[in-house]
Amino acid sequence: MITPPTPASSASAPLKLGQQFVRRLAATMTSKPGVVFVLGAPGSGKGTQCEKIVDKFGFVHLSAGDLLREERNTPGSQYGALIEGHITAGTIVPVEITCSLLEKAMLKSGADKFLIDGFPRNQNNLDGWNSAMGDKVKLLFVLFFECPQEVCTSRCLQRGAAGSGRSDDNPESLAKRFVTYINATMPIVEHYRALDLVRTVTADRPPDEVFVDVCKAFSE
Ligand SMILES: Nc1ncnc2c1ncn2[C@@H]1O[C@H](COP(=O)(O)OP(=O)(O)O)[C@@H](O)[C@H]1O
Ligand SMILES: Nc1ccn([C@H]2C[C@H](O)[C@@H](COP(=O)(O)OP(=O)(O)O)O2)c(=O)n1
Ligand SMILES: [Mg+2]
Numbered sequence: 562m563i564t565p566p567t568p569a570s571s572a573s574a575p576l577k578l579g580q581q582f583v584r585r586l587a588a589t590m591t592s593k594p595g596v597v598f599v600l601g602a603p604g605s606g607k608g609t610q611c612e613k614i615v616d617k618f619g620f621v622h623l624s625a626g627d628l629l630r631e632e633r634n635t636p637g638s639q640y641g642a643l644i645e646g647h648i649t650a651g652t653i654v655p656v657e658i659t660c661s662l663l664e665k666a667m668l669k670s671g672a673d674k675f676l677i678d679g680f681p682r683n684q685n686n687l688d689g690w691n692s693a694m695g696d697k698v699k700l701l702f703v704l705f706f707e708c709p710q711e712v713c714t715s716r717c718l719q720r721g722a723a724g725s726g727r728s729d730d731n732p733e734s735l736a737k738r739f740v741t742y743i744n745a746t747m748p749i750v751e752h753y754r755a756l757d758l759v760r761t762v763t764a765d766r767p768p769d770e771v772f773v774d775v776c777k778a779f780s781e
Contacts, residue, residue, distance in 0.1 A: 592673075592699075593697060593698050593699045594667065594672070594673045594674060594675060594697075594698050594699070595673065595674040595675070595698070595699050595701045596674075596675050596677055596698045596699065596700050596701060597620065597674075597675070597676050597677070597700075597701050597702055597703070597704055598677050598680060598681065598700070598702075598703045598704070598753075599611060599676055599677065599678040599679070599703075599704045599706075600679070600682075600703060600704070600705050600706070600746060600749070600750055601705055601706030601707070601708060601764060602706075602708055602710065602713045602739065602742050603713055603717055603729075603735065603738045603739070603742065604708070604712070604713035604714065604715075604716035604717040604720070605706035605707070605708040605713050605764045606706055606708065606716075606764045606768065606771060607624075607678045607679060607706060608624060608678060609768055610704075610706070610762075610764075610768070610771060610772060610775050611624070611676050611678050613768070613772045613775065614676055614775060614779070615676070617776065618674075618779055619674070620672075620674045620675060620676045621667075621670045621672040621674070621675050621676070622675075622676045622678060623663055623666050623667065623670075623675055623676065623677050623678065624678040624679055625659050625662075625663065625677065625678065625679040625680035625682070626648075626678075626679045627678075628659070628662040628663065628666060629644050629648070629654055629658070629659060629662065630644075630648070630727075632644060632658070632662055633645050633648070640654075640658055643658075644658070645728065648728060648729050648734075649728050649729055649734055650734075650737055651729065651734050651735075651736075651737030651738035651739075651740065651741050652737070652741060653682050653683045653685065653686065653741060653745060655685065655689075656681075656685050656686045656688070656689025656690065657689060659680060659686065659689075660686075660689050660690055660693050660694065661693075663677060663680065663694075664693065664694060667698075674701075675698075676704075681749055682741070682742075682745060682746045682749065683741070683745035683746065683749065684745070684748070684749070686749070687749055687752070700758065702758050702759070702760050702778075702781075703750070703753045703758050703759045703760070704760055704762065704775070704778055705750055705759050705760065705761045705762070706761075706762055706764035706771075707761055707762070707763055707764060707765075708763075708764040708765045709765055710739055712765050713739075714732075714735055714739070717730050717735055718730065718731075718732070718735070760778035760781060762774045762775055762778055
């Protein structure tokens with residue numbers, strides 16, 4: 562319940578309270594959704610940690626790869642073949658497609674804080690996002706999982722052997738995905754590092770141990 566100012570308050574107190582209320586209301590109405598980009602090599606554990614972050618911090622998790630696979634599997638999608646071609650070749654789908662899937666999913670969720678997993682993965686992703694979404698969201702930081710290639714490769718091969726059904730969890734596609742990761746994604750991580758936006762977590766440990774450091778990254 563809102564209590565009226567006591568007689569002891571100064572004459573301007575009600576106005577100050579009113580101004581504060583209006584400012585807070587305006588901030589709520591105009592505040593932009595917050596975004597955390599989640600990057601790291603294939604198999605570094607982005608998806609696994611995102612699930613834990615969702616449970617603990619209430620973000621909505623949007624995986625660019627999952628959205629692309631869903632679009633590829635949508636009957637009649639004009640992009641199905643193009644997406645599958647990029648996925649098996651380990652290359653990156655043009656940003657117009659990925660960014661529009663992300664924006665649609667953000668709007669549909671109605672949420673105000675998002676983990677965007679596996680994006681931006683190259684300069685085209687970064688430029689396209691900045692021009693379409695840069696003014697609509699606030700980038701909070703980039704969560705970066707550091708993990709040796711041999712560990713990541715073995716995790717992805719195990720994921721494939723365990724029946725992930727993914728057309729890219731095989732040695733040939735994985736080798737190509739790593740080339741893309743090193744040549745195209747790492748420069749994006751470096752770009753954000755230069756802006757002091759990267760929070761790095763060592764991911765070559767059991768998931769719960771990784772998550773301890775993820776929590777620290779979120780409370781920085
Ligand atoms: N810290 C970890 N230690 C061992 N295996 C892990 C770890 N994190 C994830 N995995 C397993 O490795 C595979 C890839 O993890 P995932 O979260 O899908 O990574 P990404 O999204 O980065 O490709 C999955 O099979 C997952 O169960
Ligand atoms: N921003 C993105 C993200 C994924 N993709 C495509 C190409 C990637 O190799 C596949 C799989 O991505 P995904 O993030 O699901 O893969 P990992 O979780 O890193 O194993 O999807 C893309 O083209 N653009
Ligand atoms: Mg993933």
